[in-house]
Amino acid sequence: VDRRAHYPRKPSGRVSKTHVDPHSSAPSFFGELLHETTSNYAQSLPLDLAEFEAADASSDIPHAETDDDSDIDGNEADDADDEYATQDAASVADTCSMTxxxxxxxxxxxxxxxxxxxLSMHFRDRSKREKFFVTYREEEHIWRRVTVSLDYRDAPENSLEWDLSRTKYQRDKSTKIYEAIRDSLQDIQFYDTVTNLKxxxxxxxxxVHVVEDGNEIIHYPTVSQIRHLGCKRVKxxxxxxxxxxxxxxYKVSVMGKMLIKKxxxxxxxxxxxxYEVNALSGLRxxxxVIDFYGVVVDDDDEQVKGLLISFAGQGALIDIIFENCKENHIGLPWNTREKWARQxxxxxxxxxxxxFVQGDFTLSNIVIDDAGDAKIIDINRRGCPVGWEPPEATALIESNQRLSMYIGVKSDLYQLGMVLWGLAMLEDEPETQGRPLILGPEINVPDWYRQMTEICLSDDPRMRLQASSLLRMFPRAVPDDEHSDALRSDHDPVRVDTGAVNNEYLSDGYDVESHSAMRTVDLDEELVYPSSTYLHSGPLPYDQYYTSRGRSPPSPLPSDMGG
Structure with a gap:
């Protein structure tokens, strides 16, 4: 339905401007307007939805009248005309009853x-096409996968496409799309798989052309593929x-317990x-590491549709740093940051x-629970956003190679260095700060922390010590700290002393002669040499947009890869 009325707004002295037609545009508080772009789909028979074309200038309450001309599935049908007129009249009545x-x-x-x-995306060829990925909760327990395709090329003036092409924020675009079609969603027969609305x-x-989106159909794993884990299955x-x-x-609850559904x-x-299900099960x-609750299965207990993990009440570390240090300027005490670094x-x-390999080890994938403890999430070898890749990946990225096979321990360790640097600098976006990332002497952190960060950020992946070795660089934990076996470890701090490494990595900067407890570690004993590790990247035909600040992007979707 084109809900956009082409009439000028009635002048009003109200603080909140009244739209001529409540369906004509997104509420003003959703943001300003501008542009973006995505999609390429076969057409089906059109579902031509009825149009609001009038407004009552004598009222400040937004409402509209309907045009009786409707065309369902490409056929003229008087019964359909009457049906849509009745539905639109009901919609108008509902609208008139509210401010x-x-x-x-x-x-x-x-x-x-x-x-x-x-999420939404547009093609990197900059063609004016856009595709939105939406979950339509038709009923409480019926969730529909929906894609919405729009082509902004040669869009008629004042049409929905014309308006969307000049709208800046993806949230605003989704709002306008929803307002345009919401009264007719009940008349669309959605596929059980994925429905595309062009x-x-x-x-x-x-x-609205309705067709099954064959490119996005997911062949879900069967229950037999995870039965060996012995985990809970929640319908x-x-x-x-x-x-x-x-x-x-999503944030959900199961039997009153708050959880995260992925x-x-x-x-x-x-x-x-x-991979993530197996990793989380093995890391209980x-x-x-975030607590694994179980998997989501369909109501027939045949297909695995998602996984359930515990809910970390304080949120992602990236948001905590932003809110405390950039937004509210209250900072984070060093003892808290040191505890999180150790964890x-x-x-x-x-x-x-x-x-296992984390594969996407950014500040977005570390969360803080209600007890104030750090936990790692998203162990799925996905890769990393631009700016988080290790230096050895640069040449591969520039040559446009797909790097998913290079993800490994060493890429995780480089990203760990970026996380530690961000904690020290109270910077939520270390990937934007340029390289090399250095903790200079003016930064008020212990020498052992500075040196540990330098090890992780080494350009040579062979110089990045295993995480289990890095643990020994931390000072001994206080006796009553019971959060982790590692925090109660009796291991001595570690120092690296080889011809390849000039710096001595000492705990608290103490000299080895005055502290016999510190031992020298042979570099060859501590390092492993797996295959090189890099970020996940490849030649994708589109760019993606996300609805939440600072999140690592989901993996690329295959939409219209075949043109």
Whole structure:
């Protein structure tokens, strides 16, 4: 439905401006307007949705009248005309009964709980096409995967496409799309897999072409593939939605317990998902890897649809640093940062010693729970955002190679160095600061911390010590700290002394002669030499947009890869 009325707004002295038609544009508080772009899909028979074309200038309450001309599946049908006229009249009556602020609040609630924007993308060829990935919660326990395709090329003036091409924020675009079609969602027969809605304005009317999105259909793992883990299986009907977090991640509850639900984002991430399920199951012993609750299965207990992990109440470390240090300027005390650093290194050591690789070790993938302890999430070998790649990956990136096979322990360790640098500098985006990342003498951190960070950030991957070795560089923990076995470790601090490394890495900068407890470690004994490790990257035909600040991007989706 093209809900955009082409009439001038009625002058009003209200603080909150009244739209001529409540469906004509997004509520003003969602942001300003501008531009962006994505998609390429086969057309199906059009579902031509009825149009609002009038407004009552005598009222400040937004409402509209309907045009009876409707075309369902490309056929003229008088019965359909009457049906849509009745539906639109009901919609107008509902709209007339609420104020502008009530309407805006209703739309906002729908966008948070019913029409959920997971991500959007446009093609890197800069063609004016855009695709949105949406979860439509048709009912409490019926979640539909939906994609929305738009082509902004030669868009008619004042059409939905024309308006969206000049809108800056993805959230605003999703709002306008939802307002344009929301009254007709109940008439669309959604596929059980993925439904694509191609929106197209012709002859002044918005048409919705409904087709199954074959490129996005996920072949979910079977229960038999995870049966060996002996983990809990929670049926979709037993999960209660709470809120959308980011991407395909949701806050839910199961039997009153607050959890995080992670869905499989796309067809080509099934193996990543299974890797994460196996890793989390194998790391249940670790106090500094997020707690694994179980998997989500369909109501027939045949397919695995997602996984469930514990909810970390204080959120991601990237947001904590931003809010405390850039937004509120209250900072973070050193003892807290040192504790988190120790726990982060311990968690990564647990991951590596258990035979896994984190693969996307950024400040976004470290969370702080309600007890104030750091935990690692997203152990799926995905890769990393631009700026977090190790230096040995530069040549591969510049030559446009796909780097997923190079992800390993050494790339994790370089990213650990960036995390430690960010904690020391109270910088939530170390990837934007340029290289080399250095903790100079003017930075007020202990020498052992500075040296540990330098080890991780070494250009030579062979010089990056294993996380289990880095643990010994921390000073001994206080006796009552029971958060981790590593915190109670009796290991001595470590010093590296070889011809290849000029610096002596000492705990608290003490000299080895005056502290016999410090031992020298032979470099060859501490280092392992796996295959080189790099960020996940490849030639993708599109750029992606995300709905939450600072999050690592989901893996690329295969939409329209074949043109």
């Amino acid at each position: 502008t602020s009530q309407y805006e609040a209703m739309i906002l609630d729908k966008l948070e709980r019913e029409w959920i924007l997971n 929106l197209e304005t012709t002859d002044g009317r918005l048409h 979709e009907r037993d999960i209660v939605f709470d809120s959308h977090m980011s991407g395909f991640v 869905e499989i984002p796309s067809p080509d991430t099934v193996e990543e998902f299974l 012993f670790s106090k500094h 982060i290194v311990q968690g990564l050591a647990d991951v590596h010693e258990s035979g």
